[in-house]
Amino acid sequence: MLALAWRNVLRHARRSALTMLAVALGLCALIFLWGFNDGVHNAMMRNLQEVIVGSLQIHRQGFFHHPRLSDELPNPARVHALLRQRGLDRYADRLRTFALAAGADVSEGLVLLGVHPALEMRVTRLAQKVAKGRFLRDNDEAACVLGRTTARNLGVSVGDSLVLLSEDRYGALAAERVRLVGIIDSGEMGIDRGLAIVPLGFLQRMLAMSGRISGVVLQLPRARLEQETMALRTALGDGYEVLRWYDMYPMMKQWVELEDGFYYIFLSIVLLIVAAGIMNTVLMSMLERIHEFGVMLALGCRPWRLAGMVVIEAMILGFAGVLLGACAGLLLVSYFHDAGIDLSHQMTTITRFYIEPVVRTEINTEHLVDTVCSVLLAAVLASVWPALRAMRLEPVEAIHHV
Amino acid sequence: MAMIEAEHLRKHYRSGDARVMALDDVCLTIEAGAFVVLAGRSGSGKTTLLNMLGALDRPDAGALRIAGHDLLAMNADERAAFRLHHLGFVFQAYNLIRVLSARENVAYVLQLRGMGRRERLSLADHWLAEVGLAEFADRRPDQMSGGQQQRVAVARALAAKPDLVLADEPTANLDSHTGAELIDLMRHLNEREGTTFVIASHDPAVIASARMLVTMQDGRIVSLEER
Numbered sequence: 001m002l003a004l005a006w007r008n009v010l011r012h013a014r015r016s017a018l019t020m021l022a023v024a025l026g027l028c029a030l031i032f033l034w035g036f037n038d039g040v041h042n043a044m045m046r047n048l049q050e051v052i053v054g055s056l057q058i059h060r061q062g063f064f065h066h067p068r069l070s071d072e073l074p075n076p077a078r079v080h081a082l083l084r085q086r087g088l089d090r091y092a093d094r095l096r097t098f099a100l101a102a103g104a105d106v107s108e109g110l111v112l113l114g115v116h117p118a119l120e121m122r123v124t125r126l127a128q129k130v131a132k133g134r135f136l137r138d139n140d141e142a143a144c145v146l147g148r149t150t151a152r153n154l155g156v157s158v159g160d161s162l163v164l165l166s167e168d169r170y171g172a173l174a175a176e177r178v179r180l181v182g183i184i185d186s187g188e189m190g191i192d193r194g195l196a197i198v199p200l201g202f203l204q205r206m207l208a209m210s211g212r213i214s215g216v217v218l219q220l221p222r223a224r225l226e227q228e229t230m231a232l233r234t235a236l237g238d239g240y241e242v243l244r245w246y247d248m249y250p251m252m253k254q255w256v257e258l259e260d261g262f263y264y265i266f267l268s269i270v271l272l273i274v275a276a277g278i279m280n281t282v283l284m285s286m287l288e289r290i291h292e293f294g295v296m297l298a299l300g301c302r303p304w305r306l307a308g309m310v311v312i313e314a315m316i317l318g319f320a321g322v323l324l325g326a327c328a329g330l331l332l333v334s335y336f337h338d339a340g341i342d343l344s345h346q347m348t349t350i351t352r353f354y355i356e357p358v359v360r361t362e363i364n365t366e367h368l369v370d371t372v373c374s375v376l377l378a379a380v381l382a383s384v385w386p387a388l389r390a391m392r393l394e395p396v397e398a399i400h401h402v
Numbered sequence: 403m404a405m406i407e408a409e410h411l412r413k414h415y416r417s418g419d420a421r422v423m424a425l426d427d428v429c430l431t432i433e434a435g436a437f438v439v440l441a442g443r444s445g446s447g448k449t450t451l452l453n454m455l456g457a458l459d460r461p462d463a464g465a466l467r468i469a470g471h472d473l474l475a476m477n478a479d480e481r482a483a484f485r486l487h488h489l490g491f492v493f494q495a496y497n498l499i500r501v502l503s504a505r506e507n508v509a510y511v512l513q514l515r516g517m518g519r520r521e522r523l524s525l526a527d528h529w530l531a532e533v534g535l536a537e538f539a540d541r542r543p544d545q546m547s548g549g550q551q552q553r554v555a556v557a558r559a560l561a562a563k564p565d566l567v568l569a570d571e572p573t574a575n576l577d578s579h580t581g582a583e584l585i586d587l588m589r590h591l592n593e594r595e596g597t598t599f600v601i602a603s604h605d606p607a608v609i610a611s612a613r614m615l616v617t618m619q620d621g622r623i624v625s626l627e628e629r
Binding site for chain 2: 004007008010011291292295296297298299300301302303305395396399
């Protein structure tokens with residue numbers, strides 16, 4: 001039956017080739033668009049995690065949404081030991097509070113983040129975002145890195161001094177003069193405005209928080225995120241919160257899901273067009289062969305077998321189109337993954353969403369599989385009506401069909 | 403033993419407002435191994451009767467048994483299975499499958515019967531040799547003459563060893579010489595294999611070859627002549 005179906009497809013080779021090309025073109029376009037979409041989304045999510053948020057953060061229960069200096073991470077040594085035991089070595093301690101930064105004439109409220117410079121550089125890419133000066137070093141004491149907007153608002157530049165004012169663990173005023181060693185230009189408003197980064201040890205002393213931290217940030221492979229989150233939550237218990245990046249910033253995940261939803265709608269529309277193309281070819285092919293179908297029925301071919309042959313013909317067209325389209329689509333995705341698509345002129349206003357101005361296409365396996373399977377399914381569904389028509393043919397009428 | 407037992411078959415068609423009686427109280431018994439020609443003018447009912455005998459169409463009334471099977475008790479799927487296992491067809495316009503070679507056309511029915519590839523191709527070659535077309539086995543229908551195509555059709559009809567071969571105007575598209583050769587071939591196979599042949603034709607050469615001649619007119623059998 002397969003051989004007969006194959007020869008029937010070749011019977012009108014040009015028409016079949018055009019249908020196959022239409023399927024291939026549709027699939028290729030879908031794969032490329034998914035590649036662009038996933039490239040933007042994955043870069044956004046990677047940037048968010050790699051620049052500052054990390055894959056996971058561990059705090060005292062409730063700290064992330066209501067941060068208070070006194071809500072320090074219980075028993076940091078236990079958390080460190082657990083992470084090491086699970087083979088998670090890309091983590092860094094952080095101490096976080098609110099402060100007032102005073103320049104020569106202006107002051108501004110901001111988040112004061114104490115980090116261990118060497119460990120932080122293993123976990124996030126904050127250091128790579130320094131546009132002027134340098135990032136913190138392990139032997140720095142009263143040093144500070146500011147975001148570009150904050151530095152501009154305070155009127156300070158690299159080498160200048162500024163004063164940081166906050167409350168220590170006992171509620172007493174804590175003030176320190178620090179020297180600005182670097183200015184970060186990340187393109188992300190939450191970092192460039194309202195953030196000051198200082199050495200962890202310095203901040204602990206300033207706030208009478210010696211040996212105490214607010215939380216741990218860690219980086220881990222995407223494939224391990226869910227599994228490790230569950231394991232850490234179970235091991236640490238109720239006193240801790242183990243938050244994935246999207247638990248902390250759900251809007252980004254929701255935005256990605258919304259855009260994926262839009263793409264699935266687009267996919268459905270393209271599938272309808274693909275299905276119509278296949279159905280047109282299969283139906284024309286079937287109507288041209290009514291007489292031959294009548295002969296086959298007369299010879300004893302069962303109607304379901306005839307219908308099966310029509311479905312197989314559509315599947316051959318679908319498979320060939322999918323094979324060609326998938327190869328072309330993946331080649332395009334691969335090419336633009338390396339070459340990139342430079343949209344910097346169009347994206348000056350939305351870099352704050354962690355979007356890279358040069359989009360590198362990549363496609364998530366689930367989207368590739370969904371798309372390929374959908375096109376194949378569309379090919380099968382497109383053949384149902386012609387197959388039913390073939391199945392319902394009466395041999396006598398079909399034989400005399402002209 | 404009776405191969406065909408038709409009793410009081412009736413069939414009518416609608417043509418506009420008119421009611422055309424295609425078969426009118428047809429009774430016919432044909433023994434196994436017979437070589438029967440249904441003769442009559444166009445519209446006499448011979449093709450309609452052939453369609454009934456071929457389980458391709460159903461009568462409005464009457465009873466019909468072929469090789470001991472009651473055709474009227476069968477549904478469409480059962481009739482298809484019956485055709486596959488008991489009947490062979492030779493059509494006026496040859497009706498070979500265009501995309502298949504002569505060998506594959508003959509083997510097609512054997513494939514439908516579930517025979518393995520090697521066995522059915524071997525059997526197809528045997529039958530092509532029987533009809534004198536061994537060297538044409540790989541040719542497609544459009545690479546053969548009408549006479550050659552009709553010989554392939556005969557080989558296809560006989561390859562599965564059916565109880566009954568039905569042929570509708572098999573010589574109509576052939577020149578007289580080729581037509582005579584085809585009739586000789588069918589007669590020869592009828593005598594050698596014992597297969598029952600029922601041929602609808604108004605070709606005098608075919609009529610002359612009949613061992614039993616059934617003449618029809620206006621849907622009725624008007625004469626039945628054993629020779």
